Amino acid sequence: MRKSVFLGALAVAGLAAGGAAAGTLDDVKARGKVNCGTNTGLVGFAAPDANGEWQGFDVAVCRAVAAAVLGDHMAVEFVPTTGRTRFTALASGEIDILSRNTTWTYTRDVDLRFTFIGVNYYDGQGFMVPKSLGVTSAKELDGATVCIQTGTTTELNLADFFRTNNISYEPVPIETNAEGQQQYLAGACDAYTTDVSGLAATRATFEDPTAHVILPEIVSKEPLGPLVRHGDDEWADVVRWTLFALIAAEEYGVTSANIDELAATPTSNPEINRLLGTEGDLGPMLGLPVDWAVKAIKAGGNYGELFEKYIGQNTPIGLARGLNAQWTEGGLLYAPPFR
């Protein structure tokens, strides 16, 4: 008797779990907030400002999703996650989206059962060395000491790179990026390796940034993107097409400055009209209002605007668009057609 009651309770809990997992979009609408997993702090990508508001390139994705779904880009509950807690937080339903510079890999997509909804930043691992070392290529780093964060994919990439080039190195293990900066500046290692965006951000903080160079070799592919739980395709579609809307907006020249004008009346470009909801009913197909993309783009601007605001050439980080340019300009950003 008691056992059956217990099993019954378990079954009810399981059903409740299944029911809740089936409709993240409905959950979010009912809750009135998007729970967004973000980094506990990564320069340019996620950081609280002096007023306690989260800012950054990864954060902007969540803000755009909140604007598209709820019409308010501030309706986001940010849950800072660490490298260890991020996947569990998403799998357990504590967060709806994980937008935390997470590399899209096979095992994470297939084995950990997540759905990567796209790539918002194409990164790659590189090396930074002091200019005085006189090194111009990573292949000249034979016998060098290299500062490397332990327990990350960068550690494995580093080993692969040096093995394929048949040169030797001596790793100096570090725990955090801050420690890496200190060690590198103190001369504990000849080279510092991490993602190129991180290297640029780190170099920008040095007293004399020009005394350090980032070597041209990129030794790994790090497509960073937001991800959601596997099996909730409606929600994945919402997040995926919100990201595509930001990318497409840049391609079509829709910015936060001219969007009100473009969205007021149908323009001569049908693609823009469909995106902004002045033609067709793409929004309702997703279960969102007609002007979902307008709200998403107005949240912080299109992809290019966000890039320039948080990590672009005019910020201290000063990243060039590179691979993250539109496909029309030789980059990899390519939003499927809105039709």
Next chain:
Amino acid sequence: MPGPSFVRREILPERAPPVFASGPVLWLRENLFSTWFNTTLTLLSLGFVWYVFGHTLPWIVQSSWTANSLTECRQQIAASHGPGTSGACWAVIRERYLQLIFGFYPSRLYWRPILAFVLTLAALCPILFTGLPRRLLWLSATAPFFVPWLLWGGSLWGLVAVALGFFLGYVAFRLVTPLVGELGGAIAAGLLPVLWWLFGAGPAAGLMQSILPLGIETVTSRAFGGFMLSITIGIVAITCSLPIGILLALGRQSDLFIVKTICVGFIEFIRGVPLITLLFVASLLLNYFLPPGTDFDIILRVVIMVTLFASAYMAEVIRGGLAALPKGQYEAADALGLDYWKAQRLIIMPQVLKISIPGIVSTFIGVFKDTTLVSIIGLLDPLGFSNAIRADTAWNGIVWELYGFIAAVFFMFCFAMSRYSMYLERKLATEHR
């Protein structure tokens, strides 16, 4: 032939002792330069102190308080102290000290955590200093209800409903004890409030709230951060771990097999697992086990885990005190005809706690510092915040200033605890030495 012997007729005036045998010089000679070995040690130590302060003091003093970014700091320091000078960029503390203290707590509500902190201190005073009027203990009894309400906000009726649970327990104990004896009374007193909290308190508070809305703005646990988070976790863990630890220690000494087994199992299990593991269980594993949508507060989960952890260590500290007490004390208590609880309360515990003060306070300090481990599960305690602040492009690259500030605040709290324990030891030192 000896002449007339000289006899002094008047007494010589007192003279001050030679300068080498009195005052500071004597102290120096006796304590610092008594032998050549001690002289060498003194000189070496002085050199070391000089070296350390010679390098850190200029850095601390030649600083910038007004800049808005690390680059600006460097420019200001170079402008006022010459290029190439390395100085502290305290401006980051000026801009972010409120965030380091309150986390994401809404700034217009800062008075609430401040009031809660003052109330907590006021409530602790009558417990810590026995010289104060005993009537103040009422404050200590009510503060545990008001402080969480101030911090998290919400309906006042929730607070009333929770307090009612304790009242119900008391009433149950009074009513049931005459009927079925003390054990039955204790069980009823434990069971009834739990049932009330689980099933009755929520609806009752909701009902009262709908009849007469009374409450303050709710602040979610995600808004907690900085020292506020550390102190909240620390104070709850510290105040709860002592009574739980005492009970566990007594349980471990007990002759009742089941009680003893449970206590030993609990202590050994919790002590055998690192705190980080418990925190991961609290933050991650529980999410899988609980049905989705269950709103089991993350801070509450962490507080429970830290308290359990501290209790297990506390139990062993108290057991050390119990073991140190001569057997005669137990026998004397028995000979006086005291029952178990009276003997514990009047004879055993006062002596045991006195013996264990250094160990207890060490555990307290350890627990308070361990609260920084929550940054590993993504809660933004001061250390977590130092990382988040560094992620701002304006402050990226700042390390020592943030850690220095955090260390200074932690030192203040831990030093205060340590001094209090020494005061208590002096006050309670009654044995003959």
